[in-house]
Amino acid sequence: MLLKFKAWPFIQAFTCLASSAAAEVCDKVRPRWSPNDGVVDQFGELYFFFTSPFGLVLIAVLALAIYFRKRWLSWSAAALFGMTAVLNVAGVLWPSDGVALAAIAEGCRAWPVLNVIVLVLTIIFLIQYSKPRKTERLNTVDLVGDGDDVDLLEAIERAFDLKLTDDEASDLETIGEPYDLVKAKAKSNPDFDPVWELVCQIVRENSMTRDPIDRDTTFFPEHAQERK
Template sequence: MILFPLTFLPSPAWAEVCDKARPGWDGAHVGVVGEAISLFLSPAGVALLLLSLIALRFRHQWVGLAAVILWTVFITVVTMADPTGVRGLAMAEGCIGAPTLFIAAVAAICVGIVLYTKPRKSGTDGSES
């Protein structure tokens, strides 16, 4: 019973987890900010940021909808799709951080896209000139 807490310490079996999850990891603990930066600078993150900027720049509703749906798919893949089970072990090891800040920032981006690209009224607000 006294040895039970020792089962949660990193073991040699975890040593290869970070080699698979983050091949160039330098050994420093990755926090929520580092993980958010890593996810935003991934190829999919950069592409989605560009798509979001296009939707906001041209105030195009359908491009905004596509951006929000693709952000949702990206977050789902990042947080839920882990067929190998490596993500949980890599988070325990410290080479992958929690994606909570990334999810909150993407949620804010998506809300901004929806609100900024919503249909505008045609100028008839009920008052006469």
């Protein structure tokens, strides 16, 4: 009992030193964390990482890459995120000192598994986002939706007040072909006025009307007369 009693102060001193060392580690690695916050889990680690000054820089770089959509900027951002992911893994698996592992042991830091997953997913997104659009890579407007080509031809018919037969429509592949077709039909119709048809198209698009339009059609009901 006497030995235990005499050893107790040394045990207390050792415990205090260990606690002090742990506190110094957490103060160094994660100054915003306190023991009252509890053990940091994966989501907590993700929060601490992306709200750190460097994490905010990463978010700003990602926002710039999305906003400007420049290929070189997206690839540069992807490279930065990639190096960050590698450093996250290397800092824990091959630490230059025991600080990172000690912080994990003390609960003020977690293994950066979720951090690396989010960083890798962001890299994949940036690479996909930087790929040129089909309409940028190919000379096409890409009418991929069902009925988009029909809607386009119907809009041309309304704009120029003419009819395109099914045989004529089925042979159209380039935008120049309906242009030539409209010009040919316009020559055969002496009453066709392309300027008037374009004005009518603009009026229809802005008023959403499908009723007949002539030169006496008014912009406002109070100025209008009954239709004949």
